[in-house]
Amino acid sequence: MTIAVSILPEQQLAAMNAAYRKAVARKRLRLLAGLAVFVAALIVASIGAEVNLRTFFSYFGNFVSYFDRILTLDSGQRVWTNVGEWFWGWRKWLKLLGETLLISYVGTLIGSVFAFALNFFAAENTSPAPWLRFTVRRLLEFARTVPGIVFALIFVIAFGLGPMAGVLAIAIHSTGALGKLFSEIVENADMKPVEGIRSTGASWLSCMRFAILPQVSAGYASYALLRFEINVREASVIGFVGAGGIGQELIVAIRKFYYSDVSAILVTIIATVFLIDITTGWVRGRLFGKEART
Amino acid sequence: MSKKPEVNAAELRARYPDVFDRPASSRLATPMMLVAALAIFVFGLVDLDFSPSRFISGLSQLGWISMMMIPPDPGSSLPLYLKALGETLSIALLGTTLAALLALPVSLFAARNVVPSILLRFPVRRFLDSIRGVDTLIWALVWINVVGLGPFAGVLAIAISDFGAFGKLFSEAIEGADRKQVEGIRAAGGSALHEIRFGLMPQVLPVIAGQVLYFIESNTRSATIIGIVGAGGIGLQLAEQIRVLEWQKVSFLILMILVAVAAIDYISGKLRFAIIGRRAVA
Incomplete structure (x- = not known):
């Protein structure tokens, strides 16, 4: 079947062409x-x-x-020819890596608890008073925008060198980030259960507990796990300023040109981060099904 | 309508035992998980040297520090700080642009619908993954070893760590593109390059532009901290003032960072709306 394509007369075409070009x-x-x-x-x-x-x-x-x-050992060989020599400090590094994981775990948990306590005040639909919402939101914004490592620098001076400063820095930063995400989940929650419970004469607290919380707790856990993943990366460098974890060892190795140590520590960090990513991805998949992962 | 059927609790219980008596394992799962989480938490507190006395003395120290931060005051170094802030913004802009330019061609090789061969795709993806696995601060330290202290090292650090992130994001955008346009180009006799240029690019460029703008925003934050290891920008000033305990200057610098980040957020939000339309963002 052929279709005849009609071509417009010259003047009409010229006008349209001109308009198109313009x-x-x-x-x-x-x-x-x-x-x-x-x-x-x-x-x-x-x-x-x-x-x-x-x-x-x-x-x-x-x-x-x-x-x-x-990637070269002191002896001039490639690192992978002598793995024992390459990872000579593995006991120490594994211990520091464990410390890094603990810092991010404790920091994430403290952060989630605070974010949990604050987020109902920050959400548009559940906040009891506008001034309270405004204050809490600004507070969370502050905690989120100041980088974690800046908090770490200040806390190292206040609390002394060591992992405690790192934990608190990560906790504050997580509070800010999670508080915002949590309150966004709450804002998307269905308000009908709240009305139902409110109509029985329940207090604000009971409304939150029995109407909102069942809707949002899965989302909270998912975001908290995601935050844990991010915090592991963060905790691996927070040692740069003396706040504990593997970062301390890494910065010494880089600054003092212990070349093969740099690669060994980097490899352990990357492997750990991969492992944590995969594990939390799996846990989230198990807990909340496929759709909650995105 | 007839009247309600009689409900016999005992009969229901017999018919649906799972609903009434959940097995102990499923009833205990949540409390067990909570207990385990709490146990790790307590172990962590002990292992990381948390002691109430240290915490309280630290808090009082922190209180003193906050008192001394008020009012924020740059002293006589305001021009220096403004220059450092400009440096930070420059680092973010240049680093992100460089990363995007580098990542665009590479991301094509990581996209399933452009390169069907897994032999080529797999190594490219793993390469991007390992780049992403290393933090920006670590890249900054490496580049300082190469090009020396200063903001240029920061630009390169941001460029390379974003290169990994962009490679992944862009390739995902390309994989999400519609197949039909590409097929149309091929049917009209276009080469592989024509397919990419006229079939894929018009679809993915708005998405990519949105992502690049978002990264400029988030890199403004990253660029404020890479100065702490010596890679230029306002972080350098901040770390120095913290070390010499000039708290009024510290609080001023933190305020500057907050204002700059808010301004960049605002501008890039506006630009993103202009490029990809309000509906696509919200």
Whole structure:
């Protein structure tokens, strides 16, 4: 079957073509203008960040050879030819890694408890008073926006060097992040059960306990597990400022050029992070079914 | 309607024993998990040297520190701090852009609908995964060894760690793209490159642009901390002032960071709405 494609007469076509070209040209012009602004911003930024392409190119070899060096033992062999030598400090590192996991676990738990206590006040639909909601929200925002490692720096001075500062820093940051996520879950909860319970003359607390909590607890647990995953990464570097965990050992190795140690510690950290990701993913899948994982 | 059927509790109980008497294992599962979680928590507190006396003395210290932070005051170093803040924003912008430019071609190799061969896809994906497994701060330390102290190391650190994240996100966006446009291009006789340029890119670019903007936002936060290890930006000033216990300056710097992050959030939110439309974001 053939279809005849009718072509419009010349004058009509010309007018439409012109309109089309004009529309495309306007779009292109806007794109070009946006691009020009962006490039200008990049140039200003590269001056601000002291970008020096010459150092970059002359030292780029260093970057590649850095990985060559961290994969070489003191004896000049490749690291994987002598795993015992490569992971010579595994007892110490495993202990520090355990400390890192504990820091993130305790920090996440404290953070979740505080976020749990605060989030009903921050949610639009359950907060008892607007001023309370405003205060709690600003508080959570503050805890979330100041990076965890900055809290760690300050806590190291207040509480002394060691894992306690790290735990508290992670706990505060988690409170901020989880409080926001938790309150968003509460805002999406169905309000009909609340009305039902309210109509029996129940207090605010009972409303939260019997109407909201059953709807949201699965979401809470899912987000808390996700946060634990993130906190393991965070805890692995929080030792850089002296707040406990494997980071302390890593920064010493990097700063003092103990090359093969750097790669060994990095490998253990990456393996642990992978392992935790897989485990929490599995736990979340088991607890909440496939749909809750996304 | 007829009247309600008689409910015989004993009969129901006999017919649905599972509903009335759950086995002990399922009834005990939740309390057992709670007890285990609590046990690990207590063990953690003991193992990490938590002691009430240390906690209380630390809290009183913290109270003193907060008192000394008020009022925030930059002293005479305001121009220096503004410059450092500019440095931080520059690091975030440049690092994210660089990462996006690098990640776009690589992400094509990690997308199932572009590269069907698992032999090529698998190593690319694992490569991106391992880059992502290393924290930005660690990358910053590595780059400091290579290009020296300063913001340039920060740019490269953000670029490389985001490269891993973007590679994954972009390839997921590409895999989510509609197949029909690509097939249309192929039917019209287009080459593989034409398929990518005219079939895939128009679909994924808005998604990618949204993600890049979001990352610029979150990298402003990361860029504030990489200075702590010496990679430039406001973090360097912050860490220094904390070390010398200049608390008024510290609180001023923290306020500056908060304001800058809020401003960037606002701007990038506006831009994202403009690019991908309000509905797609909300």
